[in-house]
Amino acid sequence: MPQFLDFDQPDFEQAFTALLSAKREDSPDVDDTVADIIAQVRASGDAAVIALTKKFDRIALTPETLRITVAEVDAAVAEVSTEDRAALELAAARIRAYHARQLPEDAEWQDDTGATLGWRWSAVSAAGLYVPGGLASYPSSVLMNAIPAKVAGVERLAMVVPTPDGVLNPLVLLAARLAGVDEIYRIGGAQAVAALAYGTDTIPPVDTITGPGNAYVAAAKRRVFGKVGIDMIAGPSEILVIADGDNDADWIALDLLSQAEHDESAQSILITTDPAFGRAVSDAVDARLETLERRAIAGTSWRENGAIITVPDLATAAKLSNRIAPEHLELCVADVDALSAQITHAGAIFLGQWTPEAIGDYVGGPNHVLPTARSARFSSGLSVLDFMKRTTLARMTPDALRAIGPSAERLARSESLEAHGLSVTARLSKLND
Amino acid sequence: MPQFLDFDQPDFEQAFTALLSAKREDSPDVDDTVADIIAQVRASGDAAVIALTKKFDRIALTPETLRITVAEVDAAVAEVSTEDRAALELAAARIRAYHARQLPEDAEWQDDTGATLGWRWSAVSAAGLYVPGGLASYPSSVLMNAIPAKVAGVERLAMVVPTPDGVLNPLVLLAARLAGVDEIYRIGGAQAVAALAYGTDTIPPVDTITGPGNAYVAAAKRRVFGKVGIDMIAGPSEILVIADGDNDADWIALDLLSQAEHDESAQSILITTDPAFGRAVSDAVDARLETLERRAIAGTSWRENGAIITVPDLATAAKLSNRIAPEHLELCVADVDALSAQITHAGAIFLGQWTPEAIGDYVGGPNHVLPTARSARFSSGLSVLDFMKRTTLARMTPDALRAIGPSAERLARSESLEAHGLSVTARLSKLND
Structure with missing residues (x-):
């Protein structure tokens, strides 16, 4: 059972504050290990990367085989079905079209003294993209990271992806090809981040590193921040749905479960003005949990981190939502525009019942790399701007x-x-x- | 003597690479101390902040006196001369006008499927501004940090500034007032950063923290990054001047010295197509160093980190400049537009001989908080966008x-x-x- 909270109950504020501040993830402290790995790569370059890859991914590489060849990519993508390829191509086209609109404009003007002022934007020269291996190796994430970089104008986009036991992921490689990735290295972990940041004989250094990863990758990104740019350090995924009673409980249940199935630490919250609808959603989640493939993960997430909150009106829902600052926010109410106008902090808003959050994960167009853990209070999802910088001008x-x-x-x-x-x-x- | 490098000499590449990778600053490792200070503030709030302020700044505060009162600010700013006030007001007006143009636009459009897509920008609710105490307490930095926050629409802007032995800086307080700072606390160091990030009974937490500081402040900002947003971690200042022979050697010498006088770790580099002009600038620097108030600092910086590089043509100068990715770049050549067009990585460009870098530090309009240590390869100076975030929309x-x-x-x-x-x-x- 998730938590049930009622705004009108006297203990609400206490319970809501506890929900807000609950630490859902115990990050292991791997900082010393990561510092050591980075030092090894800085000292020994390729040799260190190769030794660490042998240890962690159980494959024996040489400087010549660090990089996945064009022929290997050709062979892997040939395995992808026509239908999967078409779906990835549609996603890539829509993500590209959305992000192309983010390209910022240069400016130049004269002020009243006759001085010329302005700025201009330019792309970073080289970017690195971290792609996790194994289960969390998502082709959609490759598109979401690589396409904004290429739209920005990044000339050299180098991807790293660990291939435990040497297994390549055809869809990940196809996504990289569709997105225009220039180089792919079969390495991962903190050693891959260090190689991208500091360079080795085989891997030239990059200027910015983005992409999700485990605790080692996150710690490594934090450590190389400053030497290179990094995107945010992502935490477990979250969704908040604000719904009135005029919705299909099963649809909302599935939307909540589509975050819960990511990770036991994921969090799914429903805020509703209709207590009966809240109970119906809870029942619908339970029903779906009986058959869902990832029911163990989703069930744990829902029981431990899920919540159904009853509020007297949508204005209250908006206020609570702004305190949560959710990564994903679905608005399933009659007047979505009126409610949306009250939202000040959210990574992405999905408006109306025909916009399940999963659309945004794949084919909507906006980026699915979004601020977690309440950081939508101060940060934005990944965009073209993460791969650009501004030079100010004065004359x-x-x-x-x-x-x-x-x-x-x-x-x-x-x-x-x-x-x-x-x-x-x-x-x-x-x-x- | 600074280094003299000549692009046409066989050892140039080696010498230039060494110049690029030279570590100019030995940051003391204060990370454990800072972790402990942050833990104290999280555990004990005001009491910890007060105890640490007594220890480091030698003043005894209570929760009631943590904040500098309006009456205290009134009394302090009354001491500022009419001329200084007018100069600060001009600077504030120009910085505000420049940054107002940075306000980003929202977007919304329908695509060919009938889906509505877009994004909108909003300000962070609360921002914290760190202002160093003592010698490095610059009113201009208060303007450069606070004005973009207020232009962005930040409702609550809280400033922290240590006041060792209780001494207030009237110009800093006036700058804060002109910029619209809402709250000022007389605290500093890692304890002030922790108080802003986590809040205490007296100091509500903020969402984003910006502003320069010493090694303790930098380490604290790095540690609270994620809990709150932060601006860049700034390193020592740098200037690169590209000049042909048709310049006043004394002007260029002063421009180089205006970085050198900041800090012994600062770096000033001249690239010129005219070896005789390079020698003339070197002589002019030496002449100015005889009388400059901060000649000890500026002289050390110039001797240890300065360089004069001779190149065969301006295209080569642009290429070297892009490898340096300077914080400040002055272009003093006949055709500044042609040279500027070749610059891809720089924090700020000052075009033409009538634009000394110092204009940009105070009254030009663009921000003087700029990426150091080659980070202009991937990051930008402070702007309105640092106090805003983007919510993506899909329907x-x-x-x-x-x-x-x-x-x-x-x-x-x-x-x-x-x-x-x-x-x-x-x-x-x-x-x-």
């Missing part, structure tokens, strides 16, 4: 310098930075000659 | 779901995520009834 004229230079001189003096001030003074003196 | 219609739902079902199955697929299947079944 003074003699008139502009006359107008604003004296203020710069004054402020430099107030901060005891004499050379700052003199660099302006010397020019103003020339103008006043 | 399917029955027709849209019919068009793309089957591909989502197929991909869900390929990833063994059954409930994901069923959430689509259940809806499509209803449509096909």
